[in-house]
Amino acid sequence: MDLAQEHGISTQAVRNYERDGLLPPARRTPSGYRVYSAVHVRALRAYLALVPAHGYTTSGEVMRAANSGDLDTALRAIDRSHAQLLHDRETLDAVEAAVGILTRPPATSRPDRPLAIGDLAHRIGVTPATLRKWERAGILAPRRSPATRHRLYSADDIRDAELAHLLRRGGYPLDHIATVMRQVRGAGGPEPLAGSLENWRRRLADRGRAMLTAATRLADYLSLLDAPPGDAAEAGDVPRPLPA
Secondary structure, eight states: OOTTGGGTOOHHHHHHHHHTTSSOOOEEOTTSOEEEOHHHHHHHHHHHHHHHHHHHHHHHHHHHHHHTTOHHHHHHHHHHHHHHHHHHHHHHHHHHHHGGGTTOOOGGGSOSSOBOHHHHHHHHTOOHHHHHHHHHTTSOOOEEOTTTOOEEBOHHHHHHHHHHHHHHHTTOOHHHHHHHHHHIIIIITTHHHHHHHHHHHHHHHHHHHHHHHHHHHHHHHHHHHHSOTTSGGGSSOOOEEEOO
């Protein structure tokens, strides 16, 4: 089979993957052509399945470790990615729980006085610079002290900051969060946020399913690496040359 054609990528992309260590080195013919075997076919399938599941950085780490025989490093990288997905799911659960405080925060959650920027930063675990960045993005709109011109964050500002922090942890860009905040504050209650959370949950589900596919592809590749020499040639994929 043609290694590039199967996945709709260019032959140069295949060369680049080999150069970057994502595929094992190919054998060369006397005329300089690369010869790719079943090992390379399964390596490419594994890498391209890993990307939507774990991202480019982790997928590259996994493939380079697998190709060098460092299985422990490859599996650790996958473990970290699974742990991050679990963390993201827990973050989403926390955001969904926060929907109820958008318009009706419980009385116990309201501070008895406005907070300064340093106090709010400490409360939610970010830096003052982050809060100023969120303000420039339109997420927060604190009032200023008439005497000192320092920012003062009301109970509603604190609620918005806590929610923005949760959404940022979930991977939402600032402009999306600002849009949600404007819609919620302007007229609509929690409905815009609820829609965003549903999209977020679908993305996490898609990533989880991609992880299942990637695990199968990677397991196929690793099993071929562990097979006795010569078994790859019997795996159903005929080696094909590719120009240097």
